[in-house]
Amino acid sequence: MKIVQAESIHADAGYRIASYLKLTTDEGLVGWAEYYDRFANASIDPLIQDFMRTATGMDPRQVGKLSETLTATTRLAAGGLAQQAIAAIENACLDVAGKAAGVPVSTLLGGALRQRLPVYWTHCGSYRTPPRDTFFEGLGHPPVRTLDDLGNVAKEAVAQGYRAVKTNPVFFGGPKPQFFNGGFRASPGFLDRSVTDRQLGQIEEQMTAYREAIGPDVGLMLDLSFSQRTEGYLRIARRLEHLNLFWLEVDINDPEALAHIRRSVRTPIASLEALHGIAEYRPFLQAQTVDTAIVDPLWNGVWQSQRIALFADAYETTFAPHNCVGALASLMSAHLSAVLPNFRIMELRVDEAPWATEYLSHPPVVENGELLVPDRPGWGTDIDEEALRARPARR
The missing domain is CATH 3.20.20.120 (Enolase-like C-terminal domain)
Known part of the structure; x- marks a missing residue:
């Protein structure tokens, strides 16, 4: 399974804007993540697409490898908006991984201790x-x-x-x-x-x-x-x-x-x-x-x-x-x-x-x-x- 596309969709949420990342795979599975856009009056949408140049073609089920790979590319400018963009991709991949395995994300993380x-x-x-x-x-x-x-x-x-x-x-x-x-x-x-x-x-x-x-x-x-x-x-x-x-x-x-x-x-x-x-x-x-x-x-x-x-x-x-x-x-x-x-x-x-x-x-x-x-x-x-x-x- 490979990542082929990520699209940002913004919708009206009343006094704020709701921002979602839609991540699509070559097998048709779709993962979603909510994120903050313009929290600091600066959009992270372009950064998401910049990091997608590396993430495209990677297996979304290998969440740790993907997250650490993208984070490593920011070592000269770590944290901040770059980390928020990576997080959106990481979180959408977790949704894909859970759907692919037929289990909740909590199971992927070791299993729920409480319901x-x-x-x-x-x-x-x-x-x-x-x-x-x-x-x-x-x-x-x-x-x-x-x-x-x-x-x-x-x-x-x-x-x-x-x-x-x-x-x-x-x-x-x-x-x-x-x-x-x-x-x-x-x-x-x-x-x-x-x-x-x-x-x-x-x-x-x-x-x-x-x-x-x-x-x-x-x-x-x-x-x-x-x-x-x-x-x-x-x-x-x-x-x-x-x-x-x-x-x-x-x-x-x-x-x-x-x-x-x-x-x-x-x-x-x-x-x-x-x-x-x-x-x-x-x-x-x-x-x-x-x-x-x-x-x-x-x-x-x-x-x-x-x-x-x-x-x-x-x-x-x-x-x-x-x-x-x-x-x-x-x-x-x-x-x-x-x-x-x-x-x-x-x-x-x-x-x-x-x-x-x-x-x-x-x-x-x-x-x-x-x-x-x-x-x-x-x-x-x-x-x-x-x-x-x-x-x-x-x-």
């Missing part, structure tokens, strides 16, 4: 603030305008059976609520990466409202991304210690600084989602920087992510997948999470355009806050190309 995976509602409430508020209002979801509105979304999550929620800082007091800047989107003040006393008080007020809304037994997480430097993370962590967070999610490029943060606070620290490749994870794991290592299987590739997660397990560190896109990505994360002994919890984007799940023949199934691991071949779903092409992406 149900705890998930958390990510960006709970915070994604219903500007500029996305009008989109959700059009879907019948009340937009978030006040702190009480945020608490109501948290209550909604608990009512639906979720046992953990994650949110982002939202600042009130202006004409509209202001979603925090994660430190990687160009906008006024985003280079400062610091928190004011007023913002610190608002974050504490917001997280207290969440804790009161969900009760003491539901996990509560706060995602700060790259928004702070070391001092800011420490100030926020210490201010929120009384709320017993499930974890505080922070990103910083210095392993010594992250280790200092973890040693200095009682709140569990989760991080590392922005890293590419096992070599980038090594200094952070050796320095015992995190309680939970977050790995993005769409940026690293599911096969490579398994290697990273097992490396984390050797340091007694739990693993959680990063996933800020759609339903196929959730299934891909599920197959990875199912086989890992150090799996902690899975990220799930609940606030999505309802038609986005129509792109899948078998979308993810969530029951009582747990995602069911698919037992069908490959990722456990096919993609409806007609539905994709009927809703072209709006740039």
Whole structure:
């Protein structure tokens, strides 16, 4: 079996663009992968086609050989967007390999250790603030305008059976609520990466409202991304210690600084989602920087992510997948999470355009806050190309 073609297809997913890679073999088998395109305002589609010059003619079932071969070609410019392009090809090959063998991808990775995976509602409430508020209002979801509105979304999550929620800082007091800047989107003040006393008080007020809304037994997480430097993370962590967070999610490029943060606070620290490749994870794991290592299987590739997660397990560190896109990505994360002994919890984007799940023949199934691991071949779903092409992406 040989790879003969790879095609990128982009579709409307409401407030975002859904991106899929269709990989075709000479035997007619097709593999699919979801990926992030233009996450950094730069498309990886041309890079995928560049790497396809090497991947074409290779056997997609030899996933490790293919992934390591493509990665080796980037040694003078490793990681980043190049790794994300390779990951998309790698992940589509895993789907082909599973379908060819008639088994789920989890079986290819060693076999599922569990059939149900705890998930958390990510960006709970915070994604219903500007500029996305009008989109959700059009879907019948009340937009978030006040702190009480945020608490109501948290209550909604608990009512639906979720046992953990994650949110982002939202600042009130202006004409509209202001979603925090994660430190990687160009906008006024985003280079400062610091928190004011007023913002610190608002974050504490917001997280207290969440804790009161969900009760003491539901996990509560706060995602700060790259928004702070070391001092800011420490100030926020210490201010929120009384709320017993499930974890505080922070990103910083210095392993010594992250280790200092973890040693200095009682709140569990989760991080590392922005890293590419096992070599980038090594200094952070050796320095015992995190309680939970977050790995993005769409940026690293599911096969490579398994290697990273097992490396984390050797340091007694739990693993959680990063996933800020759609339903196929959730299934891909599920197959990875199912086989890992150090799996902690899975990220799930609940606030999505309802038609986005129509792109899948078998979308993810969530029951009582747990995602069911698919037992069908490959990722456990096919993609409806007609539905994709009927809703072209709006740039």
